[in-house]
Amino acid sequence: MAQDTAPKIKDVARIAGVSTATVSRALSKPETVAKETREAVLEAARKTGYRINLAARNLRSNRTGAIVVLVPNLGNPFFSQILAGIEQTLARNGLSVLMVDTKHSQARPELVFEYLHHSRADGIICLDGSIAMTQLENSRVRLPIVFACEWHETDSYPSIRIDNAHSARLAIRHLIEFGHRDIGYIDGPAGNVLSSTRGAGVLQELKAQDIDIVQDWFFEGDFTLNAGVAAAQKWLALQTRPTALFCANDETAFGVISELHRNGVSVPDDVSVIGFDDIDFAQCFIPPLTTIHQPREALGIAAADLLIKRIDQNADNANIVQNSLPTELIIRGSTRRIASR
Amino acid sequence: MAQDTAPKIKDVARIAGVSTATVSRALSKPETVAKETREAVLEAARKTGYRINLAARNLRSNRTGAIVVLVPNLGNPFFSQILAGIEQTLARNGLSVLMVDTKHSQARPELVFEYLHHSRADGIICLDGSIAMTQLENSRVRLPIVFACEWHETDSYPSIRIDNAHSARLAIRHLIEFGHRDIGYIDGPAGNVLSSTRGAGVLQELKAQDIDIVQDWFFEGDFTLNAGVAAAQKWLALQTRPTALFCANDETAFGVISELHRNGVSVPDDVSVIGFDDIDFAQCFIPPLTTIHQPREALGIAAADLLIKRIDQNADNANIVQNSLPTELIIRGSTRRIASR
DNA sequence: CTGAAAGCGCTTACAG
DNA sequence: CTGAAAGCGCTTACAG
Numbered sequence: 001m002a003q004d005t006a007p008k009i010k011d012v013a014r015i016a017g018v019s020t021a022t023v024s025r026a027l028s029k030p031e032t033v034a035k036e037t038r039e040a041v042l043e044a045a046r047k048t049g050y051r052i053n054l055a056a057r058n059l060r061s062n063r064t065g066a067i068v069v070l071v072p073n074l075g076n077p078f079f080s081q082i083l084a085g086i087e088q089t090l091a092r093n094g095l096s097v098l099m100v101d102t103k104h105s106q107a108r109p110e111l112v113f114e115y116l117h118h119s120r121a122d123g124i125i126c127l128d129g130s131i132a133m134t135q136l137e138n139s140r141v142r143l144p145i146v147f148a149c150e151w152h153e154t155d156s157y158p159s160i161r162i163d164n165a166h167s168a169r170l171a172i173r174h175l176i177e178f179g180h181r182d183i184g185y186i187d188g189p190a191g192n193v194l195s196s197t198r199g200a201g202v203l204q205e206l207k208a209q210d211i212d213i214v215q216d217w218f219f220e221g222d223f224t225l226n227a228g229v230a231a232a233q234k235w236l237a238l239q240t241r242p243t244a245l246f247c248a249n250d251e252t253a254f255g256v257i258s259e260l261h262r263n264g265v266s267v268p269d270d271v272s273v274i275g276f277d278d279i280d281f282a283q284c285f286i287p288p289l290t291t292i293h294q295p296r297e298a299l300g301i302a303a304a305d306l307l308i309k310r311i312d313q314n315a316d317n318a319n320i321v322q323n324s325l326p327t328e329l330i331i332r333g334s335t336r337r338i339a340s341r
Numbered sequence: 342m343a344q345d346t347a348p349k350i351k352d353v354a355r356i357a358g359v360s361t362a363t364v365s366r367a368l369s370k371p372e373t374v375a376k377e378t379r380e381a382v383l384e385a386a387r388k389t390g391y392r393i394n395l396a397a398r399n400l401r402s403n404r405t406g407a408i409v410v411l412v413p414n415l416g417n418p419f420f421s422q423i424l425a426g427i428e429q430t431l432a433r434n435g436l437s438v439l440m441v442d443t444k445h446s447q448a449r450p451e452l453v454f455e456y457l458h459h460s461r462a463d464g465i466i467c468l469d470g471s472i473a474m475t476q477l478e479n480s481r482v483r484l485p486i487v488f489a490c491e492w493h494e495t496d497s498y499p500s501i502r503i504d505n506a507h508s509a510r511l512a513i514r515h516l517i518e519f520g521h522r523d524i525g526y527i528d529g530p531a532g533n534v535l536s537s538t539r540g541a542g543v544l545q546e547l548k549a550q551d552i553d554i555v556q557d558w559f560f561e562g563d564f565t566l567n568a569g570v571a572a573a574q575k576w577l578a579l580q581t582r583p584t585a586l587f588c589a590n591d592e593t594a595f596g597v598i599s600e601l602h603r604n605g606v607s608v609p610d611d612v613s614v615i616g617f618d619d620i621d622f623a624q625c626f627i628p629p630l631t632t633i634h635q636p637r638e639a640l641g642i643a644a645a646d647l648l649i650k651r652i653d654q655n656a657d658n659a660n661i662v663q664n665s666l667p668t669e670l671i672i673r674g675s676t677r678r679i680a681s682r
Numbered sequence: 683c684t685g686a687a688a689g690c691g692c693t694t695a696c697a698g
Numbered sequence: 699c700t701g702a703a704a705g706c707g708c709t710t711a712c713a714g
Contacts, residue, residue, distance in 0.1 A: 008707060019685045024709055034683055054460040055405065056707035058396035059690050066439070074425040075638070077418025077621075084415040087442045091452060096461075098407070099440045101428045111432060119395040119691095120437075225625050258625040280418075284566050284599040286627045297416070349691060360701045365693055375699055397691035400706050460707095 007048035016044035027052065058119075066096040067307065068121040068143075070112065072128040072150075074101045076223075078249070078279060078296070079127060082148060085300025086125055093308055095122070102128045116143060123307045129153065129193040144310045145317055148303035150193055158310065158321045160303040164194055167292045167327040168201030168246070169208075171274050174290070174329055175244040176209050179338040180272060184217030184242035186231045186252050198248050198276065217242045221252050228255020235271075236263055243271055243338060250275035250282050250291055257285070257334065268336035278330055287333030295325050348389040357385035368393065407437040408648065409462040409484075411453065413469040413491075415442045417564075419590070419620060419637070420468060423489060426641025427466055434649055436463070443469045457484060464648045470494065470534040485651045486658055489644035491534055499651065499662045501644040505535055508633045508668040509542030509587070510549075512615050515631070515670055516585040517550050520679040521613060525558030525583035527572045527593050539589050539617065558583045562593050569596020576612075577604055584612055584679060591616035591623050591632055598626070598675065609677035619671055628674030636666050 013020045018037060026033045026041035033041070044050075058064050067090055071079050087097050100115055112131070115121060124143050129150030147159035175183055185202045188195035199218075206213050219234055221227030228247060232255065235241060247253035253275035257267045267273050267287060275282060278293035302323060309315075354361045359378060367374045367382035374382070385391075399405050408431055412420050428438050441456055453472070456462060465484050470491030488500035516524055526543045529536035540559075547554050560575055562568030569588060573596065576582060588594035594616035598608045608614050608628060616623060616632035623630040643664060650656075 009709095010707080020707090021685060021687095021709075022683085025684085028709085032683080037683080051458045051460065053400070053707050055396050055399035056460075056690090057709075059394070059400050059692080060707080060709045062690075064396065069440075074428055075422045077421050080418050080421055081416045083440070084442060087415055087440060091441070096456075097440045099410075099424070099428060099438045100432070101425060114392075115437075117392045119392065119397075225621060228625075254622065254625045258627055258629070261627050280566060281595065281622055284569075284595045286599055286602050288599070350693095351691080361691090362693075362701060362703095363699085366700085369693085373699080378699080394691050397706090398693075400708080401691080401693045403706075 006053075007050045008053075009050070011048055012041065012044045012050045015048060016040045064120060064122050065094065066098050066121045067304075068098045068100060068115045068124045070100050070102050070115075070124065070126040070128050070131060072101075072130075073103045074099070078223075078251075078277060081296040082127065082300040082303075085297035085302075086148075086304045087300075089301045089304035090308075093304075095308070102131060123311050125303050125307055126150075126152075130191070142317055144307060144315060146303050146307040146310065148299055151322075153193060155322075156320065157317055158306060158319075160299055160306060160323050160325065162294055162299070162327045163324045164197035165201035165204065167276070167294075168198040169205040170327070170329045171246045171276065171292055172202055172205040173209075174331065175246065175272060175274060175335065176205075176211065178244070178272065178335055180242075180244035181211055182214070182217070182240075182242040182244070183211065184214075184219070184235070184245045186219045186221045186228065186245060186247045186256065188248040189222045190220055195248060202246060214242070221248060223249045223251060225251050225255040225258075228252040228257075229259040230255075232256045232259035232263070235260070236265070241271070244335065245271060245273050247273065247275050250277045250279045250289060253289055253291070253334070254281070254285060257287075257289075267334050272335040272338075274335050282330075283332065285334070290332045290335040291330050293328040293330050295327070298325055347394075348391045349394075350391070352389055353382065353385045353391045356389060357381045405461060405463050406435065407439050407462045408645075409439045409441060409456045409465045411441050411443050411456075411465065411467040411469050411472060413442075413471075414444045415440070419564075419592075419618060422637040423468065423641040423644075426638035427489075427645045428641075430642045430645035430649075434645075436649070443472060464652050466644050466648055467491075467493075471532070483658055485648060485656060487644050487648040487651065489640055494534060496663075497661065498658055499647060499660075501640055501647060501664050501666065503635055503640070503668045504665045505538035506542035506545065508617070508635075509539040510546040511668070511670045512587045512617065512633055513543055513546040514550075515672065516587065516613060516615060516676065517546075517552065519585070519613065519676055521583075521585035522552055523555070523558070523581075523583040523585070524552065525555075525560070525576070525586045527560045527562045527569065527586060527588045527597065529589040530563045531561055536589060543587060555583070562589060564590045564592060566592050566596040566599075569593040569598075570600040571596075573597045573600035573604070576601070577606070582612070585676065586612060586614050588614065588616050591618045591620045591630060594630055594632070594675070595622070595626060598628075598630075608675050613676040613679075615676050623671075624673065626675070631673045631676040632671050634669040634671050636668070639666055 009020045009023050013023045023041050026038045030038050090097055124145040126147050147157055151159040187199050219231040253273050257273055275289050275291035278291045282289040282291050350361045350364050354364045364382050367379045371379050431438055465486040467488050468490055488498055492500040528540050560572040594614050598614055616630050619632045619634035623632050
């Protein structure tokens with residue numbers, strides 16, 4: 001096998017005429033070595049095709065060069081661009097991405113927690129707010145962790161997110177400005193931090209604008225197309241119906257609109273629908289989806305940057321940093337002005 | 342720091358009253374150790390909360406327990422479910438996923454190739470057919486590699502894929518069966534292996550059915566929503582227009598349909614459109630998209646399984662295995678029967 | 683600025 | 699079935 005003959009640091013040292021210590025320094029801390037020595041080492045490394053053995057480096061230096069990214073559901077395209085931002089930022093800093101799907105590992109949580117130990121990674125980016133953090137607490141090692149988008153229910157860890165309540169209020173305010181006073185809401189799953197904050201924003205804005213809250217118009221969902229389909233069916237069965245629906249994410253909105261369409265109900269002519277996230281498909285939907293834009297790639301980049309900073313600073317997870325990135329209302333074709341009563 | 346006090350194999354050995362060698366065996370090859378010894382070791386490991394140091398194991402055993410997955414573009418949701426299948430399968434086999442976005446690393450290909458070395462990973466799953474494989478050839482280490490979905494242009498590596506030409510013929514045949522004889526095609530990017538095989542399938546089927554091929558009706562795209570939008574604009578500018586369009590993927594089809602809709606052209610009433618992939622949104626599009634179903638998760642699982650098998654067997658990359666997974670025509674609402682001339 | 687030497691925490695022939 | 703011992707390939711105080 002080729003790797004049996006792979007050059008070691010010793011080979012480079014011999015060819016460069018220096019010690020292995022010097023080779024090591026020239027490669028990882030070039031500024032601590034004399035220019036000529038450095039050049040000789042680099043030349044020798046190039047000539048031999050030397051590649052560092054990471055396992056050896058990691059064992060010795062007690063770092064891994066890898067970051068674990070815990071994703072709730074890799075099959076969900078919402079996460080794609082967040083991951084892209086994370087990967088891009090970590091790669092630029094010489095860090096690898098260890099990707100773990102927390103849902104698929106749900107049956108065996110110990111699989112996830114294996115990753116939380118020092119010998120696997122130098123830090124964690126967690127996109128899953130429902131992760132059983134007590135297990136993390138109980139585990140012996142406390143790697144630096146940063147949450148992104150979601151956060152742990154105790155909210156006692158660093159996180160990068162948007163202001164979900166405020167963003168939900170933006171959506172409701174838009175519907176009200178378009179003359180709607182009968183407004184429904186399709187939530188995410190109960191217990192999810194995004195559901196509770198977006199739902200809270202909905203209620204706040206309705207109350208602030210003195211609009212009746214009708215319990216029958218609030219549906220629980222789970223952020224999927226199917227949740228939207230199910231909610232649309234409930235809407236169709238209603239005696240009195242809201243004229244506008246706010247969906248906790250775009251996928252739910254797509255499900256709603258398509259199921260209504262299948263039943264001869266037009267969006268936005270018969271009912272207005274607004275989503276949340278502004279995933280790429282939103283602009284090519286028919287009608288183009290009015291939604292709240294969430295800066296997904298920027299969230300990933302910010303989370304990765306924060307984690308890197310905290311690893312470098314040896315920051316304690318108890319020392320919380322929380323940043324909010326701005327969202328934006330994007331008005332497209334799925335909402336429509338109606339005459340106020 | 343907690344990890345400084347983390348128990349080592351030595352601590353477990355002392356408590357269990359055995360040697361470190363026995364602890365090591367009891368943990369990784371339990372069947373080679375007497376039942377009572379094994380139980381004592383496991384109990385001691387449990388009591389101390391012992392976690393293996395992977396760097397040490399990797400250094401010693403020359404394995405990493407990680408697989409590199411090269412993804413052309415993490416921001417593209419098409420890959421989500423393939424990745425989910427890969428992650429799930431590798432996790433079940435105790436392997437980690439090192440995720441690398443080849444596009445983001447395009448400016449610095451050496452970043453990608455760092456991952457191809459033995460000390461980083463035990464194998465590679467590559468979703469990017471355009472990877473500069475000569476660099477892989479030239480590199481000193483030849484890790485087992487399996488391509489998934491795409492493949493290298495020389496087609497001289499193991500791969501898991503669908504039969505793209507056949508699947509494209511399925512799409513064209515469907516249009517013809519629906520009475521269409523004026524058929525256009527929106528391709529992927531030139532040079533891409535999927536483009537060339539799907540495009541070839543289109544031509545084969547048109548010829549086989551004795552249908553005129555009109556160059557003006559063949560558009561180059563790049564698998565994005567925007568490619569569909571651009572093609573729709575070209576279609577609108579045409580003097581004589583095809584009555585049906587086959588798109589090399591679903592995103593392109595969404596772009597086409599939405600841009601046509603914006604210009605008052607209805608799908609399927611004015612023109613039929615068929616996609617390729619059957620991503621989740623296809624069924625909730627308006628109209629629901631007729632398309633070719635591609636088993637994305639199964640492709641990921643099969644690729645991971647094959648790679649694992651090859652790593653275990655120490656298989657040479659020159660010993661090629663290629664499997665095709667079946668696709669299926671899914672007829673929904675975006676294509677429509679027309680009177681034959 | 684450089685080198686000699688210890689040691690990171692495991693695994694694995696080898697011997698018994 | 700088990701143990702003593704070597705060694706994987708690096709990095710890092712320490713001394714000069």
